[in-house]
Amino acid sequence: MSNPQELLDWIDGELGCHLDEAGDDWIRKARAEVAGGVDDGRFAQLLALASRQARRRAADISSEGRSRAAELLAGWDPVAWSVLDLLRVSLVLSRDDLAEESGPRAILEAFRFGDVGELCALARALQFLPQPEAYLWQARECCRSNMNEVFEAMACDNAFPAKHFDEVAWRALVVKAVFISAPLDRVLGLDNRLSEDLARMALDLADERRSAGREVQPLLWMCLGRHGGQRALDSLEREVAGDSVAGRRAAALALSRAGEGQRLAALAAGESDPQAAAALLAAQDEAPTQAAFRAVLDCPLP
Amino acid sequence: MKYFDPHIHLTSRTTDDLEAMAAAGIRAVIEPAFWIGQPRTRIGSYIDYFSSLIGWERFRASQFGIAHYCTIGLNSKEANNEALAEEVLNLVPRFALKEGVVAIGEIGFDEITAAEEHAYRVQLEFAVQNDMLVMVHSPHRDKKRGIQLSIEIAREMGLGMEKLIIDHNNEETVDDTLRSGAWAAFTIYPHTKMDSARMVEVVKKYGPERIIVDSSADWGISNPLSVPETAALMESSGVDAETIRRVTWQNALDAYAQSGQIDVAALEAEAQIDQTRTFLDNSVLRGQQPERSVKS
Numbered sequence: 001m002s003n004p005q006e007l008l009d010w011i012d013g014e015l016g017c018h019l020d021e022a023g024d025d026w027i028r029k030a031r032a033e034v035a036g037g038v039d040d041g042r043f044a045q046l047l048a049l050a051s052r053q054a055r056r057r058a059a060d061i062s063s064e065g066r067s068r069a070a071e072l073l074a075g076w077d078p079v080a081w082s083v084l085d086l087l088r089v090s091l092v093l094s095r096d097d098l099a100e101e102s103g104p105r106a107i108l109e110a111f112r113f114g115d116v117g118e119l120c121a122l123a124r125a126l127q128f129l130p131q132p133e134a135y136l137w138q139a140r141e142c143c144r145s146n147m148n149e150v151f152e153a154m155a156c157d158n159a160f161p162a163k164h165f166d167e168v169a170w171r172a173l174v175v176k177a178v179f180i181s182a183p184l185d186r187v188l189g190l191d192n193r194l195s196e197d198l199a200r201m202a203l204d205l206a207d208e209r210r211s212a213g214r215e216v217q218p219l220l221w222m223c224l225g226r227h228g229g230q231r232a233l234d235s236l237e238r239e240v241a242g243d244s245v246a247g248r249r250a251a252a253l254a255l256s257r258a259g260e261g262q263r264l265a266a267l268a269a270g271e272s273d274p275q276a277a278a279a280l281l282a283a284q285d286e287a288p289t290q291a292a293f294r295a296v297l298d299c300p301l302p
Numbered sequence: 303m304k305y306f307d308p309h310i311h312l313t314s315r316t317t318d319d320l321e322a323m324a325a326a327g328i329r330a331v332i333e334p335a336f337w338i339g340q341p342r343t344r345i346g347s348y349i350d351y352f353s354s355l356i357g358w359e360r361f362r363a364s365q366f367g368i369a370h371y372c373t374i375g376l377n378s379k380e381a382n383n384e385a386l387a388e389e390v391l392n393l394v395p396r397f398a399l400k401e402g403v404v405a406i407g408e409i410g411f412d413e414i415t416a417a418e419e420h421a422y423r424v425q426l427e428f429a430v431q432n433d434m435l436v437m438v439h440s441p442h443r444d445k446k447r448g449i450q451l452s453i454e455i456a457r458e459m460g461l462g463m464e465k466l467i468i469d470h471n472n473e474e475t476v477d478d479t480l481r482s483g484a485w486a487a488f489t490i491y492p493h494t495k496m497d498s499a500r501m502v503e504v505v506k507k508y509g510p511e512r513i514i515v516d517s518s519a520d521w522g523i524s525n526p527l528s529v530p531e532t533a534a535l536m537e538s539s540g541v542d543a544e545t546i547r548r549v550t551w552q553n554a555l556d557a558y559a560q561s562g563q564i565d566v567a568a569l570e571a572e573a574q575i576d577q578t579r580t581f582l583d584n585s586v587l588r589g590q591q592p593e594r595s596v597k598s
Contacts, residue, residue, distance in 0.1 A: 172413040211473035
């Protein structure tokens, strides 16, 4: 597990500018109360009470704050965290029984009664906690949620799924992210957990979209890597010949990941946007990572 | 023209919808037990939900001249809450044999997990033992494989293929479904599963045999008039009247009448509305003059 004190220090640094004196006073007392031991009902109540101290607005974590976060937990990126997430995660981390039986029990109870904001904060807290197996079912349940905010809090910028999900859960998460157009480039560890089965599911989804006369989600092409064989190459070639600019760019990167980097020079030559063309050329030699997809898609679309 | 919408979640719809449905010619519906948008945490929630499907919702629809049937089952998504799922699987037999329950459903796969397969098999076994129909929900993702697996397991468990209705098909799955001998239902959703124009193409390509159109209207963006609107588009696209009648009325009737729970003669006759009736002293009326067309 991550060191709770270091994480709490980091949270304090980020909270500073967001709380007034009363809010600051409240969270200090609340954390002391949690650290001293509270019953499950009181713990859930404190998580709810946080909403009386701050709004669920973006915490606007600074770039230094994000770098420090990555040092504390590899890959973790708090870019989407709210001020309320900071308060609530600090309450979770203030528990002194996280490694015992009572810690997970209280946290799972808080999930059960959680509103959307609480569910997001709890989902974000899981990556720091010991006994990850105790939360596995709940983490998957967050990914089954119909509320996209909850899904993204668990699936994106969060180190938990790639580390702990089994193959079935992992593939369900990734393909759902594509399906609901969640930012797949922010699903941590995707590049290390690509597989034949995932590629097949992605290619089936692409076929369905085309049969329905709909555009394929551009980030779907991230799911292939070197998998999918000739079927993947055929599907990608169809995309680079298609009408969707975003789709063409993403499929070009996917071709490079599939070992067809030599195709990129020709595709870059036909790319009207210079930034996008440069990104395609850069992807010729080295297989592009998840982040490269975002860069290409963020180029202005003609 | 008369329509049968064999998949709609009226719990999530208003009386305005029921009025519009009746006015558009919808004479009968099936309301499958399903996931209500967020997870239930206690068995009591299921007891009350199943009770409402055979009670209040049926009454509410009847007040607009719509015959309401339902299916009972544990949906695939909630099958993953294993402890609660066991309780629900024990509850299903208490409701599944009630009057007007035409199938076990909607069951099947969501993420295709072991827990989902277990719940599917237990409910299939109950259906086979009680000679019931099964309505299968096919998954949003990995749909093709989900449907293949659903058919394979149903066959292995001894369910006759004429008793199996696979729902939410699309162009990529319809061949597998029809080839198996099961009924192929299509959900018309404005933006996702299937739209009316694509449905017209499917019917033109495959004809009316064992094809069923439904709305699956629920708490999301969906359209309770999908069936009549798709029928209208078929008509203006040159599909013949008999084909339209079969995919929007007769096939659903033939499939679900196998349950013995549908009074076909009553459905063929004109709807009888009696808004003077109440359900446990509750009426759908809020001060309006009750409509009454029952011949006394």
